[in-house]
Amino acid sequence: MSKARRWPLCIDPQGQANKWIKNMEKSKGLFVIKLSDSDFLRTLENAIQFGKPVLLENVYEELDPSLEPILLKQTFKKGSTYYIRLGEQVIEYMTTFGFYITTKLRNPHYMPELSTKVTLLNFMITLEGLNDQLLAILVKKEAPQLEQEKERLILESASNKKQLFEIEEKILEVLKSGSNILEDETAINILTASKNTSNEINKKQAIAEKTEKEIDETRKGYAPVSNEASCLFFAITDLANIDPMYQYSLTYFIDLFTQGILKSEQSSILEHRLTNLKAYFLYSLYSNVCRSLFEKDKLLFSFLLGCRLMEFRGQLDPEQYRFLLTGGVSLGEYIPPKPAEWLSKKSWEESVRLSKLNHFEGFTQNFEENIDHWAKIYNSPTPYTKELPEPYQNNLTKFEKLLIYRVVRPDKLIPAVQEFIKDELGSEFIDPPAFDLAKIYKDSSCVSPLIFVLSPGSDPFSSLQKFADNSNKHVEPISLGQGRGPIATEAIQRESKNGGWVVL
Numbered sequence: 239m240s241k242a243r244r245w246p247l248c249i250d251p252q253g254q255a256n257k258w259i260k261n262m263e264k265s266k267g268l269f270v271i272k273l274s275d276s277d278f279l280r281t282l283e284n285a286i287q288f289g290k291p292v293l294l295e296n297v298y299e300e301l302d303p304s305l306e307p308i309l310l311k312q313t314f315k316k317g318s319t320y321y322i323r324l325g326e327q328v329i330e331y332m333t334t335f336g337f338y339i340t341t342k343l344r345n346p347h348y349m350p351e352l353s354t355k356v357t358l359l360n361f362m363i364t365l366e367g368l369n370d371q372l373l374a375i376l377v378k379k380e381a382p383q384l385e386q387e388k389e390r391l392i393l394e395s396a397s398n399k400k401q402l403f404e405i406e407e408k409i410l411e412v413l414k415s416g417s418n419i420l421e422d423e424t425a426i427n428i429l430t431a432s433k434n435t436s437n438e439i440n441k442k443q444a445i446a447e448k449t450e451k452e453i454d455e456t457r458k459g460y461a462p463v464s465n466e467a468s469c470l471f472f473a474i475t476d477l478a479n480i481d482p483m484y485q486y487s488l489t490y491f492i493d494l495f496t497q498g499i500l501k502s503e504q505s506s507i508l509e510h511r512l513t514n515l516k517a518y519f520l521y522s523l524y525s526n527v528c529r530s531l532f533e534k535d536k537l538l539f540s541f542l543l544g545c546r547l548m549e550f551r552g553q554l555d556p557e558q559y560r561f562l563l564t565g566g567v568s569l570g571e572y573i574p575p576k577p578a579e580w581l582s583k584k585s586w587e588e589s590v591r592l593s594k595l596n597h598f599e600g601f602t603q604n605f606e607e608n609i610d611h612w613a614k615i616y617n618s619p620t621p622y623t624k625e626l627p628e629p630y631q632n633n634l635t636k637f638e639k640l641l642i643y644r645v646v647r648p649d650k651l652i653p654a655v656q657e658f659i660k661d662e663l664g665s666e667f668i669d670p671p672a673f674d675l676a677k678i679y680k681d682s683s684c685v686s687p688l689i690f691v692l693s694p695g696s697d698p699f700s701s702l703q704k705f706a707d708n709s710n711k712h713v714e715p716i717s718l719g720q721g722r723g724p725i726a727t728e729a730i731q732r733e734s735k736n737g738g739w740v741v742l
Contacts, residue, residue, distance in 0.1 A: 239359065245309060247297075247339040247356040249346060251475075252488035255361040256295055259338050263291040266336075272296055279304060283324060289332030294339045299346050301339075308337060309355040344478060344485075363488060365468050372495055373464035377457050379499045380511075384453055391450045398443045405432045405439075459508055463515045466550060467495055470520070473539075473546040474527055480535055483691075486527070497681075498522050521666065528670045529678065530691075536670045541655055544662040548637065557595055562641055566591030577606040580616060588645045597638055604630070612646065621647045622654040636661045675705045684734075702741065712738035 239246050248255035260268060269285045269292045271278040278294075285292045286308075294305075301309075304325060313320045313331045320331040339356065348358070378385040412428055471491050477484035502518035505511040524543065528536050548554040565588045576586045593601035605612055608627040615621045622643055625631050630642065636658045643654040656668045671677075675698075682688055690698050699715065706713045714733060716726050729740050 239357070242357040244355060244357045245337040245339065246359050247341065247348075248359045248361045249343065250340045250361040251342050251344045251485075252361070252363050253342070254363060254488070255338075255340050255359070256293070259293050259340070263293070263336065263338075266291050268293055270295060273302055279324070282308070283327070283329055286322065286324075286335050287330050287332065289334030291336035291338070294337070297339055297341045298343065299348060301352060306355075344475070363471075365472070368471055368488075369461075369464050369468040371492070372467050373457060373461060375492065375496060376460050376464055376499060376515075379496070380460060381456070384456060388450070388453050388457070391446050391453070395443065395446055395450075398439045398446070401439055402436060405436050408432055460512070463512050463519075466516055466547070467519055469546050469550040470523055470543065473542045474523070476542055477527075477531075477535075477539065480538065481532070484531065484535075491523075494523055494526055495519060520663070524667060525671045526681065529673075533670075537652070537655065537659075537668065540659045540663065540667040543667070544659055545637075548662070553635070554637070555596060558638060558641060561592065561595060562637075562644055565644065574602070577609050578613065580613065585645055585648070592641060592645055595641075597634060598641070601630075616646055620653070621650050622657055675701060679705070679709075699741065706739055712736070713741060714738060715741045718742055 248259075250256055260270070267290045269281050269290055271281050271292060271294055273294070273296075275281070282292060282305075284290070306312075307322055307324055313322045315321075320333065321328050322331040340361075344362070374385060377388075408428060409432055471488070474484075474486050474491070477486075498515065498519035501522075503514040505514060520543070524540065527539060531539055545554060545559065549559075565584075568587065568591070571590070573587055573590055576583065589602055589605060592598050593603075604627060611627045615624045615626070618624050622639070626634070626639065626642065630639070634642075640651065640654055640658055644651050659667050678688065692698070703713055712733070714729050716722065716729055718726060726740070726742055732738075733740050
């Protein structure tokens with residue numbers, strides 16, 4: 239980032255880049271601005287003139303045209319001073335100025351005109367990176383001494399390597415001096431001291447590396463929990479493809495994970511403790527995310543969780559998963575005649591494509607040979623409870639049987655999916671938790687507002703008022719409209735001191 243010729247634009251849906259840049263540039267007096275700020279250009283001008291770094295956060299797919307001279311670094315020199323033209327003003331340009339841009343868009347599409355002016359960096363978190371973060375959090379809570387020792391060793395290792403590098407630099411300086419080393423007493427003393435220090439550091443480094451390996455072996459015992467939790471994060475990020483409203487921050491996910499560590503059942507036996515952690519966090523994630531989903535999407539979320547866990551365990555065939563979602567893609571292949579009139583043309587074509595997948599070889603032939611058995615399944619009101627003709631009854635997993643129900647009885651796929659979720663996750667994952675204001679309040683915090691997404695005609699204020707009365711809390715309702723913003727701000731500031739609630 240520091241060596242690139244163009245300013246960085248970071249794709250940062252989880253806020254990782256924002257956090258890192260703020261920590262890195264904090265000591266230099268970082269300015270943080272948004273394009274929605276009324277005075278963002280004035281702030282930029284001040285930062286350029288005083289050589290301060292600037293973070294422009296939460297941009298979309300287009301940037302303000304006034305930023306063009308900065309992006310293109312259109313500076314010019316007068317005497318020994320650099321200048322830049324911003325709009326109609328010419329201001330002094332300090333070379334210590336730094337500019338960072340971040341966007342929270344998960345998959346932005348930037349036009350070539352913009353892409354050529356910036357360095358695009360993808361800060362989207364990876365499975366490995368998230369796993370490392372969650373493992374560190376878990377071990378810090380479960381075995382704090384272990385994690386503290388790990389952090390100390392990392393710092394010590396970095397310090398040792400820095401000292402070795404400095405020693406090498408000293409030796410090179412002595413060699414560059416051109417004097418006869420054998421006759422130069424100062425050079426001999428420097429080389430002797432460097433050798434002794436280097437030997438001591440190498441001994442320390444060897445001990446530290448051995449200790450670090452032992453710690454890593456112990457930490458690996460907790461890895462199954464962090465691995466599984468990491469894959470679940472990507473299940474909830476997939477929800478944004480269903481509805482743009484379904485977007486969950488990494489901070490929110492890590493908070494849920496941390497609460498799961500504290501609230502799950504304790505056990506002195508590591509295996510039992512890991513089982514408790516996995517079970518508690520999985521249901522905690524499901525129940526918390528379900529609160530923000532529309533009713534129609536809750537079953538789909540349970541299905542996504544089940545599929546993600548199967549994928550993580552290596553039990554999910556990607557081609558089978560794709561077939562379940564799409565029914566396969568027709569490539570103009572030969573379709574033999576239908577074996578029965580009751581079977582629709584679409585179902586038979588999908589059956590032919592299904593027979594090309596693993597574990598379904600010869601499916602169409604089996605269908606023709608056992609047509610009476612398949613007819614009973616087709617005519618049953620609950621086909622997912624009927625036994626399939628062999629070899630499919632005993633050789634297929636619950637997930638693979640869904641592919642057959644999709645082909646034969648697509649109208650019964652939803653109850654079949656419910657049976658799959660019961661088998662894979664448990665019956666509690668098909669019955670979303672009821673709306674419980676007290677539980678939601680318990681899981682919230684004073685710095686995270688509760689947002690009610692209302693359907694037409696619904697009004698939660700009466701139940702909220704009742705709950706507030708039971709909790710001995712003062713509620714101040716404010717209707718937002720033109721000119722009401724300052725009133726709402728004042729009320730929030732007042733009640734944040736008094737411990738009351740504000741409803742907007």
